Amino acid sequence: MHKVHVKSSAGPYDVYCGRGTLGRISSLLSSLGDCTGTFVLSSPRVWRYLGKPLASKIPHRAARHPILFDDRESAKRLAAVEEISRGLLRAGADRHATIIAIGGGVVGDVAGFAAASYLRGVRLVHIPTTLVAQVDSAIGGKTGVNLPEGKNLVGAFYPPKLVIADPDVLRTLPHREFRSGLYEVVKYGVIADPKLFDFLERKMPAVLRRDPAALDYIISRSVAIKVGVVNKDEREGGLRQILNFGHTLGHALEAATGYRRFLHGEAIAWGMIAATLMAFATERLSLEDSQRIVRLVASVGPLPSVPKIPGAKLRTILAGDKKARGGRVLWVLPRRIGATKWGDEVPWSIVRGALAALPAIAADARA
Numbered sequence: 001m002h003k004v005h006v007k008s009s010a011g012p013y014d015v016y017c018g019r020g021t022l023g024r025i026s027s028l029l030s031s032l033g034d035c036t037g038t039f040v041l042s043s044p045r046v047w048r049y050l051g052k053p054l055a056s057k058i059p060h061r062a063a064r065h066p067i068l069f070d071d072r073e074s075a076k077r078l079a080a081v082e083e084i085s086r087g088l089l090r091a092g093a094d095r096h097a098t099i100i101a102i103g104g105g106v107v108g109d110v111a112g113f114a115a116a117s118y119l120r121g122v123r124l125v126h127i128p129t130t131l132v133a134q135v136d137s138a139i140g141g142k143t144g145v146n147l148p149e150g151k152n153l154v155g156a157f158y159p160p161k162l163v164i165a166d167p168d169v170l171r172t173l174p175h176r177e178f179r180s181g182l183y184e185v186v187k188y189g190v191i192a193d194p195k196l197f198d199f200l201e202r203k204m205p206a207v208l209r210r211d212p213a214a215l216d217y218i219i220s221r222s223v224a225i226k227v228g229v230v231n232k233d234e235r236e237g238g239l240r241q242i243l244n245f246g247h248t249l250g251h252a253l254e255a256a257t258g259y260r261r262f263l264h265g266e267a268i269a270w271g272m273i274a275a276t277l278m279a280f281a282t283e284r285l286s287l288e289d290s291q292r293i294v295r296l297v298a299s300v301g302p303l304p305s306v307p308k309i310p311g312a313k314l315r316t317i318l319a320g321d322k323k324a325r326g327g328r329v330l331w332v333l334p335r336r337i338g339a340t341k342w343g344d345e346v347p348w349s350i351v352r353g354a355l356a357a358l359p360a361i362a363a364d365a366r367a
Helices: 021-030 044-055 060-064 078-091 105-120 131-137 167-172 175-192 194-208 212-232 239-244 247-256 264-281 287-299 311-319 348-366
Strands: 002-006 013-017 037-042 097-103 123-128 142-147 150-157 162-165 331-336 339-344
Touching (some): 002 212, 013 212, 021 044, 021 162, 037 044, 037 078, 037 105, 044 097, 078 105, 097 105, 105 131, 105 142, 105 150, 131 167, 150 247, 167 212, 175 212, 175 239, 175 287, 175 331, 194 212, 194 287, 212 239, 239 247, 239 331, 247 311, 247 331, 287 331, 311 348
Parallel strands (some): 037 097, 097 123
Antiparallel strands (some): 002 013, 142 150, 331 339
């Protein structure tokens, strides 16, 4: 089991990751100190698979009466936060309560925002059950919900008090969702870790069949990278923006398709390919590294096709991105494998050309 310490302006917390970690839930929760009640937030499908295994490990009342909500990306709205808050109120949660968010990225984002907002903030614990949540979204304190105009446009920085990530729960994860999380792992290799990137190039078949040793390595490395960045830049004032590699266009694709066509990681995969093409087209990245990045993204598996999106609509969404400044779209572009910079402007003609090239580039990479 790995223990990683995270710094935060609201107080430090630890991330525990490794097989068998769920068996320590009770003792880890007890280490946080007393609370007036524990309340589980999850989704119906997650609770269907994990409710019974977890029921004996968390306080009895919480396990008997979880507050369940829709964890589809299209349901990640302010209405969900209101419904959760009312459920907490009916259940008797006060300011000294502990909320345990059990689920994937949507559950963590929505439950985290509810925890940040309810009674102006109650204790939050994350138990991520998807790969993307274990390596990315459960760590760092970002919470939020979507608007029709864009992704995660309403939210808060609200760090948890504890994160418990056990790879054993990934065995029941549908393969498409598992692959979706792998794209975030690829992201870490591109932005910060050539050794992780090389491991993924060599061991992708083992990773895809969920080999325990391979999973332990990629999860622990990804968590270490994420924590290292967050410890230096909690509020995304600079360095943390490298974690958005692929996300500028990826979030725009999600919004433009109503959050129904792509899983999050799939949209990010297209965004990483497009950003790689932009970096090569603007002579920021070599041809060799461009090809390696695209090939690695493609090796994870097939992606839903990118539909035709009117240029004006896409530009409007991009201009509303959280990282935009005065309507200027700022991109995160790789310089070489393991090194990425943020804040790059790219002419619209090159952005448009990268989008147009996506289908052919992906097809060539899979050939």
